[in-house]
Amino acid sequence: GVMPPAVTDRAGLLSVLSEAEHWTRPVRPEGQRRPAAKPRRRDRTMLLIVASLPSAVTDEDLARVTALAQAGPAAGLHLVIAGWPPMPLRAGSPVEALQSSTHVALRTSHALVGGMPFATSAPPAGPSPAEVWPGLSVPVQLDSDPSSHLMQHVSGELADRLAAQGHAHLMDLLPDPDHWWAESSADGLSTTIGLSGDAPVSLHFTDLTPHWLVGGRAGAGKTAFLLNVLYGLCTRYDPDELQLYLLDFTDGGALRQFTPTEDDPSWLPHAIEVAVGAGRETGLSVLQSLDRELHRRLALLNDAGVARFGQLRAAGALIPRIVCIVDEFNKLLSGTDEVSVQAAALLESAARQGRATGIHLVMCSQAPRSSPLFGQFLVRVALPGGGDVLEANNDSAASLPLGCGVVNTAGGLGGPRGATRGHEKTVRFPDPHADAQVLSALRQRLWQAREPSSAPPLVHVALPVPRPPATGKEALA
Structure with missing residues (x-):
């Protein structure tokens, strides 16, 4: 960690x-x-x-x-x-x-340590490449590798020191089991995403903060963060208050666990459509379904003579809010082909009209490319290596340890170094995979609480491209 x-x-x-x-x-x-x-x-x-x-x-x-x-x-x-x-x-x-x-050249039995530019004084321009320390003129015997015992000892001390800073558990982020599905989404959605010190930190999907942008390098914990958010939302809101559209373009396909499989027939009752795998066409199909729902809701707003989702709910329309998660969206939007163009247009439409129709986006990537689309994403979550989702002069995510993230609700805006920023907090969040039994129990309880007549989500799975038939020597082999 x-x-x-x-x-x-x-x-x-x-x-x-x-x-x-x-x-x-x-x-x-x-x-x-x-x-x-x-x-x-x-x-x-x-x-x-x-x-x-x-x-x-x-x-x-x-x-x-x-x-x-x-x-x-x-x-x-x-x-x-x-x-x-x-x-x-x-x-x-x-x-x-x-x-x-400084150049270090390794030889069979020794090493040669070469020189580097330097200056005897400190000119404004820094070291002068014209003056070079010649390096050591003798072979250098390098120390042997540290023993495995020493490495384990040092690593253990570091891990213990990190653990002493506070450990969060998934159950710390969820409501009391006796109060599941007790909240209304009429005015927005809210869930606890981590802890700042000992205080829980919540994020919201509302008219002011309709969409989230999440960034972090490979292994930074994006999947863990998303699972915490999903379980937090799905334990607070029942399927009549919240629906999910999930697009997972990661190699691991972690969101597949919310759909029925041969090993586990359960599913997340909030999930409507799920695309798993690297097939961009499958993701486009889900976005097209989401777009049809968006236009249906726009028609409902027009018929009711109101402009916002909250007003529509107040008028008696029993429709849930929708959260659409797109993990590794760069794979969907890469290129200039028809699939990328259509997907970008649909996401832009959902981002622009989502706050009025109760549709919210969570877009995640290792290296989010700059896009005018992100102007609608005021909530930015920077995990380790994800500082690009913040403004260029905001370096608050520069040295995050694993299991921590910077949560910014002002579009990545920074501020004076060392000053308290009301729109930004550093939180630590748990790894939900640390306790597989708890995850399984949560999924089973949510599934068993569904309406018996409810249908499983529509699952779009990218199929492997068939190989052409073998010919000649390949067929004989």
């Missing part, structure tokens, strides 16, 4: 580079600084270790690493990189040496 798991592919590398670039951004934008102002050094350090670059790395990726090496030291970012400079990716491809770096 102290550090995130290592990334092992180019997508992971890109998410880490994005986080590091967010770390190096100045607290105050360059145009707003006094001419003599210098970037403020952080009171924390970020260490980025690259043991091996992925095979699919591009020239642009390498250029980002080089830029980080140049901008990092002033912001408290430092790099340890094995195998630099890498082999050129193509003829004529420039691979620059990392600035202000």
Whole structure:
């Protein structure tokens, strides 16, 4: 829980580079600084270790690493990189040496420690590349690897120290079991998403905060956060008050657990349609169903002569609010083909008209791309590595441990460093998978409380692309 798991592919590398670039951004934008102002050094350090670059790395990726090496030291970012400079990716491809770096060359029995740029004085421009410390002129014998006993001892102390900061449990976020399904969604939805100190922190789906944007690197806890939100909502509101449309484009497909399977025939009674897998067409089908419901509600508003969902409920319409979760939405919106164009248009329509019709979006991604769509997303949740969902000068998510997140209800707006921000809190949230029996019991109880005549959700599953029939030697093999 102290550090995130290592990334092992180019997508992971890109998410880490994005986080590091967010770390190096100045607290105050360059145009707003006094001419003599210098970037403020952080009171924390970020260490980025690259043991091996992925095979699919591009020239642009390498250029980002080089830029980080140049901008990092002033912001408290430092790099340890094995195998630099890498082999050129193509003829004529420039691979620059990392600035202000000490080179360590490993030999069979020893290592050679090379020099780095330095200056005897402190000129305004920083170290001069013209003056170079020549390095050690003798072979260096490196220490042997630390013993497994020492590593376990140190890791255990760190884990105990983190656990002492407070441990949250899923049941801490849920209402008393005797008061499940007791709340009305006429004026909005609310659920506890974590703890700040010992105080519970709630987030809302209302006319003022209709949609949420969640960001975080791989392994940052997005699935855990979403499960906490779903169980929190579904224990507070019955299926007549809340309906769910779920789109899951992650490799694990965690939202599949809310649909019936061969091993477990239960389902979440609030779920209406669920798309699981990486098939973008399946996700588009769910969004088309959501769009039909949106237009049905617009017609109801028009017939009742009202402009808002709350007024429609007050007029006697018994319709539930809808929460649509899109996990890893970048996979749905990537590209310029017809599926991406249609999906983007449907999401924009839902985001724009959702507050009036009682439809709310939760969009999650490892690296959310900037979009005008997000202007409607005033609630921003930044998990570790998810600082891009906040404004560029808001660095409050720069050093989050796992199990924590920054919750901002002002569209990612920052503020003076160290000042209390009423629109922003750092919360810790539990890992619901820590107790599989509790999860299973919650799902079973919700399922058993459903109306006997209720139908399971419509499940869209991406089917594998069939292989063409084998011919020739392949058929014989």
